[in-house]
Amino acid sequence: MKRVSVDIGGTFTDCFVVWDNQYIEGKALTTHHNLALGFNDSLGDACRQLKLEPATLLSEVDSVRYSTTLGTNALIERKGPRVGLLVTTGFKSTIPLSRARGYGEGLPESAQMDIPNASRPQPIVPIPMIREVRERVDYLGKVFWDLDEDDVRLRIRELVDAGAEALVVMFTNSVVNPAHELRVREIFLEEYPAHLLGAIPMLLSHQVAGRKGEYARGTSTIMDAFLHQIMYHGLGTLELNLRAQGYTKPMLVSHNSGGMAQLNSTDALQTVHSGPVSGIAASEHLAAVAQLGNVVATDMGGTSFDIGIVDQGGVKHYDFNPVIDRWLVSIPMVHLVTLGAGGGSIARYDRLFGSVEIGPQSAGSDPGPACYDRGGLKPTVTDADLLLGYLDPKNYAGGRIPLNARRARQAVEDQLCDELDMDVVACAKLIKRNVDASMANGIATELRTRGYEPRDFTILAYGGNGPLHACGIANALGVSRILAPPYSSTFSACGAGNVNQMHIHEMSTWTVLFDANAKTFFSDYDSFNAHVEELERRGREDLTRQGMNAADVRYRLELDMRYGNQRVQTAVVTPLLRLKSQKDVLALMDQFHQSYGARxxxxxQSPETGVRINTLRVCAYVEQPKVTFAPLTLTDKTLPPPAPVGQRECHFVSRDKPLATPIYDEQALAEGTRIAGPAIVVTRATTYLVEPDWTYQAAAQGGVWFFKQ
Structure with missing residues (x-):
């Protein structure tokens, strides 16, 4: 197997190369103005280790797979085209009203409660860019009001004249009967052929999101249209860069659903958060292979801290109506919580509490933390880590990024010391304490709101800064076991290469498995099975269009179910791909009963109110070869620490005075090596900080366990 996997983050571009039996990590700063430059630097770093030219490597690999935060950054910066929206007459206010909850979605709970100061986000589609079209389809798909085609032509012309660079069509109940949306696109092409408007896209809501719910379906399609241009040009530039270096195969893109697809089969919205989701996919694979039990996956990079849950019972945590940025959308996405707490997160004085607040603003890769000596003037978490003695100024990122401690000291002094009336080291310790506590609180909140206890979980600490802050997070959380996985610095890039080619298709349905009033069970098996077969067909066509063999396609059926008219839905993954008898119906109801009770x-449970299926969802996928992880079980035989390569005085939050701390190199990664803290292990890709009262023990393949003494 020969494969290149890439994770383009806000600060670093990580590259993970599988070259037969060799696994190579590459790393470089992200070049936001042209992502291809950062990719070339990262790939070049890996190629130097393999002693290969990039063109030679790219001409021989099986695939190149990208995960990127390009869409996330575009939403934050509001960089995108002017979008026009066509809606059913009478529904012009659906998007602006945002279910009367738009002021709070995407904000922390404290901000949601502050209603007097509530403000809605800047709309992607302003009200003057919304037009109503005379048409109506009822909830069963019956045409109630025929499409007025002359009205359609007029409204499209108005939006084009108003400067629309992308058009969205969102008609009521189009997921049941899409005929009117499809006809609008035909009219658009009749009025404005491609040679007149070039590449202006028109997106139809029923093709982006297959569930009912006009608001979430509308925002999904609007965001897809808004991101289309920047994703097309950004990823298109990456593909052209590959072509120029001799790579001739299709480029693959990771999706936030936990799968991947070719670029020409990827919607822009599917790429948002795809990098962190790739890390969760790698965590699932590692947890299964190494039998880790319950795992909380934590990815601390340069810009953010991402949290995901891996349940030993195999329960997948999806968000079927996730909030992306400030908008509720209607696409399945692996559940993820993101905090603004990375190595580049900026520390600033909080006048209200007289303390230091960390993030969510980040120094990114340009200019980066003050210690990067690239023009950054504000103190960051990385500056604090350097001042506390954890980082080697001459050997950071394998020596590729020299650090300037004087710049870090000056940034902390200028911004924090006078305000806090503390010296530089005390301020740096406060930054470290606060950022670790913030991440620990995020983990605890995420686990406990889902009915889990943090002590029952192993923390999987990865990302460029994960092993550096893992002990501090665990101290604040009260957890005594941490695992820094193999290839921890590029673990999300590794995960991008481990996911399957996959497509998810779904549709809303009104399937009553048990009618509480009539006391009858569902019996229209042919109709149910026909819907499932249609979703399977769409997934199969997606994959065969990308060169997959139809015989290799596998399916997973998921159902959103609820009792009676409850609003709460529970996703049930059923082994039954078809319903053939009342026995199957009862088995499905029993599975739902068990899932509901566990949650x-x-x-x-209240089956006496009836049982309904609201959504059918079919995941079509083709299994791909995986990176092989060695068992990470600890042996009874331990090795003494190697000879230290140096020593530094380091400052720790739990100690008043600095401690003489031995420094080890990559020899400390030898399986079985045991080191009592305090200690620092510096490798080419990352830094492992063993705080006082913790023990470091190396496992197979470069994995590292931390245990509380």
């Missing part, structure tokens, strides 16, 4: 407490 909300045994005895909370």
């Amino acid at each position: 909300f407490g045994e005895g909370s």
Whole structure:
């Protein structure tokens, strides 16, 4: 197997190369103005280790796979085209009203509660760019009001004249009967052929999101249209860069659903958060191979801290109506919580509490932290780590990024010391304490709101800064076991290469498995099976269009189910791809009963109110070869520490005075090596900080365990 996997983050571009039996990590700063330059630097770093030319490597690999935060950054910066929206007459206010909750979605709970100061986000589609079209389809798909084609031509012309660079069509109940949306696109092409408007896209809501719910379906399609241009040009530039270096195969892109697809089969919205989701996919694979039990996956990079849950029972945590940026959307996405707490997160004085607040603003890769000596003037977490003695100024990122401690000291002095009336080291310790506590609180909140206890989980600490802050996070959380996985610095890039080619298709349905009023069970098996077969067909066509063999396609059926008219839905993954008898119906109801009880407490089920299926969802996928992880079980035989390569005085939050701390190099990664803290292990890709009262023990393949003494 020969494969290149790339994770383009806000600060670093990580590259993970599989070259037969060799696994190579590459790393470089992200070049936001042209992502291809950062990719070339990262790939070049890996190629130097393999002693190969990049063109030679790219001509021989099986695939190149990207995950990127390009879409996330575009939303934050509001960089995108002017979008026009066509809606059913009478529904012009659906998007602006945002279910009366738009002021709070995407904000922390404290901000959601502050209603007097609430403000809605800047709209992607302003009200003057919304037009109503005379048409109507009822909830069963019956045409109630024929499409007025002359009205359609007029409204499209108005939006084009108003400067629309992308058009969205969102008609009521189009997921049941899409005929009117499809006809609008035909009219658009009749009025404005491609040679007149070039590449202006028109997106139809039923093709982006297959579930009912006009608001979430509308925002999904609007965001897809808004991101289309920048994703097309950004990823298109990456593909052209590959072509120029001799790579001739299709480029693959990771999706936030936990799968991947070719670029020409990827919607822009599917790429948002795809990098962190790739890390969770790698965590799932590692947890299964190494039998880690319950795992909380934590990715601390340069810009953010991402949290995901891997349940030993195999329960996948999806968001079927996730909030992306400030908008509720209707696409399945692996559940993820993101905090603004990375190595580049900026520390600033909080006048209200007289302390230091960390993030969410980040120094990114340009100019980066003050210690990068690239023009950054504000103190960051990385500056604090340097001042506390954890980082080697001459050997950071394998020596590729020299650090300037004087710049870091000056940034902390100018911004924090006078305000806090503390010296530089005390300020740096406060930054370290606060950022670790913030990440620990994020983990605890995420686990406990889902009914888990943090002590029952192993922290999987990866990303460029994960092993550096893992002990501090665990101290604040009360957890005594941490695993820094193999290839921890580029773990998300490794995960991008481990996911399957996959497509998810879904549709809304009104399937009553048990009618509480009539006391009858569902019996229209042919109709149910026909819907599942249609979703399977769409997924199969997606994959065969990308060169997959139809015989290799596998399917997973997921159902959103609920009791009676409850609003709460529970996703059930069923092994039954078809319903053939009442026995199958009862088995499905029993599975839902068990899932509901596990989530909300045994005895909370209420089958007497009826059981309904609201959504059918089929995941079509083709299994791909995976990176092989060695078992990470610890042996009884331990090795003494190698000879230290140096020593520094380091400052720790739990100690008043600095401690003489031995420094080890990559020899400390030899399996079985055991080191009592405090200690620092510096490798080419990352830095492992063993805080006082912690023990470091190396496992196979470069994995590292931390245990509380």
